[in-house]
Amino acid sequence: MLGELRSNLESRSRPKAAASAGVQQGRFFDFLSLDCFLQNSLDSPTVAVYQYSMLLHVNPASGVPTYLQIETQVKHYIAAGALTPGDALPSVRQLAADLRISTNTVARAYQDLERDGILRTIPGGRTYVAENPGSFLKAERVRRLRPYARQIAVEGTQLRLDPREIMQLVQQELDALEEENERYGNLDRKAR
Amino acid sequence: MYVWKCWRDSRSRFIVFVIVISAVCVLFTIYAATPGGRTGFFRIGPASDVAYLWSWVATTLLQALTTIIALFAGLVLAPSSVGQEYQEQTLGFLFTRPRSRRYLNWTCWSVGACEILGLVATSVLGTFATLICVSRYIYSWLLLAAILPLFVGAAAVYSMTYFLTVYARSSEKGLSYGVGILVMSCFLPLAQPQLSHVLSHVWHGHVVHLASFLSLMWTGCGWVIAPAGAFPIGALIFYALLALAFPMLAQLVLERREV
Amino acid sequence: MSDMAIWTEKLVKTYPDVRAVDGLNLNVPRGVVYGFLGRNGAGKSSTIRILLGLARPTEGHGTVLGFPIGREQVSILERTAYVSESKTLYGNLTPRELVRFTRGFYPKWSDQAVRKYSQLLEIPMDRPFSKLSQGNRTKVCLLLALSQGADLLILDEPATGLDPVVLDEFLRILVQDVVSEGKTVFISSHQLSDVEQIADWVGLIDHGRLLLEARLDDIKGQFRWVTAAGTGLPAKPPDALLVASEGNFNKYLVKKNADAFAAELSRQGATIAEVSPLGLREIFLALVRKEEPCTFGNVGEIAAAVSSSL
Numbered sequence: 001m002l003g004e005l006r007s008n009l010e011s012r013s014r015p016k017a018a019a020s021a022g023v024q025q026g027r028f029f030d031f032l033s034l035d036c037f038l039q040n041s042l043d044s045p046t047v048a049v050y051q052y053s054m055l056l057h058v059n060p061a062s063g064v065p066t067y068l069q070i071e072t073q074v075k076h077y078i079a080a081g082a083l084t085p086g087d088a089l090p091s092v093r094q095l096a097a098d099l100r101i102s103t104n105t106v107a108r109a110y111q112d113l114e115r116d117g118i119l120r121t122i123p124g125g126r127t128y129v130a131e132n133p134g135s136f137l138k139a140e141r142v143r144r145l146r147p148y149a150r151q152i153a154v155e156g157t158q159l160r161l162d163p164r165e166i167m168q169l170v171q172q173e174l175d176a177l178e179e180e181n182e183r184y185g186n187l188d189r190k191a192r
Numbered sequence: 193m194y195v196w197k198c199w200r201d202s203r204s205r206f207i208v209f210v211i212v213i214s215a216v217c218v219l220f221t222i223y224a225a226t227p228g229g230r231t232g233f234f235r236i237g238p239a240s241d242v243a244y245l246w247s248w249v250a251t252t253l254l255q256a257l258t259t260i261i262a263l264f265a266g267l268v269l270a271p272s273s274v275g276q277e278y279q280e281q282t283l284g285f286l287f288t289r290p291r292s293r294r295y296l297n298w299t300c301w302s303v304g305a306c307e308i309l310g311l312v313a314t315s316v317l318g319t320f321a322t323l324i325c326v327s328r329y330i331y332s333w334l335l336l337a338a339i340l341p342l343f344v345g346a347a348a349v350y351s352m353t354y355f356l357t358v359y360a361r362s363s364e365k366g367l368s369y370g371v372g373i374l375v376m377s378c379f380l381p382l383a384q385p386q387l388s389h390v391l392s393h394v395w396h397g398h399v400v401h402l403a404s405f406l407s408l409m410w411t412g413c414g415w416v417i418a419p420a421g422a423f424p425i426g427a428l429i430f431y432a433l434l435a436l437a438f439p440m441l442a443q444l445v446l447e448r449r450e451v
Numbered sequence: 452m453s454d455m456a457i458w459t460e461k462l463v464k465t466y467p468d469v470r471a472v473d474g475l476n477l478n479v480p481r482g483v484v485y486g487f488l489g490r491n492g493a494g495k496s497s498t499i500r501i502l503l504g505l506a507r508p509t510e511g512h513g514t515v516l517g518f519p520i521g522r523e524q525v526s527i528l529e530r531t532a533y534v535s536e537s538k539t540l541y542g543n544l545t546p547r548e549l550v551r552f553t554r555g556f557y558p559k560w561s562d563q564a565v566r567k568y569s570q571l572l573e574i575p576m577d578r579p580f581s582k583l584s585q586g587n588r589t590k591v592c593l594l595l596a597l598s599q600g601a602d603l604l605i606l607d608e609p610a611t612g613l614d615p616v617v618l619d620e621f622l623r624i625l626v627q628d629v630v631s632e633g634k635t636v637f638i639s640s641h642q643l644s645d646v647e648q649i650a651d652w653v654g655l656i657d658h659g660r661l662l663l664e665a666r667l668d669d670i671k672g673q674f675r676w677v678t679a680a681g682t683g684l685p686a687k688p689p690d691a692l693l694v695a696s697e698g699n700f701n702k703y704l705v706k707k708n709a710d711a712f713a714a715e716l717s718r719q720g721a722t723i724a725e726v727s728p729l730g731l732r733e734i735f736l737a738l739v740r741k742e743e744p745c746t747f748g749n750v751g752e753i754a755a756a757v758s759s760s761l
Binding site for chain 1: 482483484619622623626627630631644647648649650651667668669671672674717723727728729730731732
């Protein structure tokens with residue numbers, strides 16, 4: 001039944017990506033572990049085990065595919081306000097060289113993010129955070145989030161948490177993001 | 193680049209031989225030409241006999257000493273490049289360069305062959321020049337033709353040792369097999385009559401008397417110094433062909449070999 | 452086939468006492484970093500020797516950069532840079548002289564690259580090769596390979612003797628100057644952490660056959676540890692490669708459809724504690740550490756599962 005559910009999710013949210021079922025499976029399924037991964041990385045940002053560039057870092061030994069790690073971090077920084085629309089990201093080549101990972105991996109991450117409308121690449125030039133990440137209609141944005149919501153609901157239920165606790169968790173995460181946004185906002189203000 | 197490398201590997205050996213041969217030729221000629229030499233240790237005859245001096249020096253020097261040295265050079269120069277490749281296990285590097293194994297084989301061989309030619313030419317020209325200087329008389333330009341039998345003989349020994357090094361995958365083995373065969377070939381003619389006798393029981397055709405490397409060079413030089421009788425053309429051609437056949441065999445071996 | 456950097460079909464290499472390569476079907480796309488993994492004696496070196504023309508295959512055929520192996524070997528060698536496992540070069544020559552020797556073979560040689568990399572990798576250019584340490588020897592071999600202007604780099608254990616700083620620098624150079632230019636890198640290495648970091652594709656060879664060949668990201672997307680708690684858990688379920696148990700917990704290593712597997716366990720009454728992903732080392736060990744070599748059925752299953760997103 002779980003498998004059926006999963007394939008329904010996939011076909012509804014990513015009709016054109018049916019061919020890359022393997023990738024999508026990884027995306028949805030790893031949400032939990034991605035979360036754990038992020039938690040760890042935010043708690044101890046100076047852990048020497050990670051490769052780093054100015055902003056992004058990856059842990060190749062983690063079970064999470066490298067390109068997903070990059071995508072998640074970019075999304076997180078945008079959500080947290082560290083990256084604002086119009087900010088330039090390192091070029092594929094530069095980031096790959098800094099992180100000592102293959103350019104194909106970075107290219108894939110950037111392509112995926114661009115397809116989602118989060119990044120924008122000027123032809124023959126740099127990659128920027130898209131001006132209007134919410135350029136999709138509200139209905140579309142809700143549609144995109146629904147699979148994640150469904151996953152939280154499913155996972156939470158499987159872990160025998162009741163709905164109230166699940167909602168609490170989500171609220172806590174939103175609050176934490178809010179806080180981060182403020183922090184980065186303050187930094188910006190101080191810089192000016 | 194590979195030519196440069198082959199040269200560099202055998203460079204020191206080559207230079208040693210050049211020095212040795214040149215020194216031997218020059219010193220010997222001068223010594224033989226001085227009054228003390230002629231009547232002293234060597235006792236070659238009346239001081240005024242230039243022709244005799246010519247033939248005597250040339251005979252002893254070219255026919256005897258240079259022959260042996262050139263043969264020896266043929267043995268020693270052969271193992272340098274190829275044998276080294278095997279020993280140092282650098283064949284994996286060499287064979288992954290964009291050159292056919294045929295090219296590598298012939299280049300390596302040619303460098304050595306040119307060195308042998310250089311040695312032989314040095315000794316002959318050196319002898320020739322010193323004789324002229326000492327006796328102030330050009331007796332015979334034919335002396336220069338001694339280069340041919342000397343080169344062919346030495347080249348044949350070189351090619352043989354080269355092939356043996358390639359086949360045996362080692363400098364030492366190649367060298368020792370070469371020495372072995374050389375010694376055997378030099379002594380074989382001694383057993384000629386007995387061999388013919390044995391052979392006649394089996395083979396009723398004409399048994400060809402084949403000159404050994406040494407005898408080719410010896411007779412060849414001898415003919416050049418005192419042209420009488422037949423020049424050993426048959427042996428010359430045979431050994432010239434042999435000198436070309438061995439590297440061809442080596443090429444076949446190298447092309448089939450797995451590293 | 453010709454759009455692949457390396458392609459082989461049913462490659463077989465037999466030695467008198469062993470079948471080193473046994474029906475190998477390699478598919479290395481262009482412009483990627485391909486990690487060629489396997490135990491010692493699995494057939495990695497034999498395969499590489501065949502690709503380079505150092506050995507002839509008993510059966511089968513293949514192409515490198517579109518050129519058939521064996522027939523047009525010189526064309527392959529013009530475009531391929533190779534660093535051997537033994538890293539032996541001419542002992543009496545210095546790195547500078549080795550550069551001089553090697554550059555004549557390659558029209559696309561870059562002297563500028565030699566200058567740059569000899570500095571970055573800290574190579575003593577005027578010491579005879581026989582007197583260099585293992586690390587320095589590796590560096591010289593890498594220098595020659597990087598400066599060649601090759602379209603394909605075949606590297607056999609490129610990290611031998613390199614200290615972490617130089618290794619890091621080499622990986623950076625590889626990414627920045629080789630992979631970014633669309634060249635292909637074929638690395639055979641036991642250093643799984645390095646391969647995991649830099650590889651796009653992974654090919655795992657065991658007993659002369661490919662057990663696995665897919666994008667590393669996809670492999671990581673499929674393999675999972677499923678940790679379940681409960682009583683009466685299955686001890687050897689057919690879908691699990693490995694089972695580890697401790698007290699009430701059983702940990703199953705599943706190679707695909709982990710969610711279906713977890714659901715099945717759930718249905719049988721177990722509590723799923725965790726479904727977590729694996730690193731490359733764990734996957735490697737799980738696949739090759741078996742009592743007997745993988746049968747073809749096994750191979751087919753694994754390969755098909757993860758290369759669906761090609």
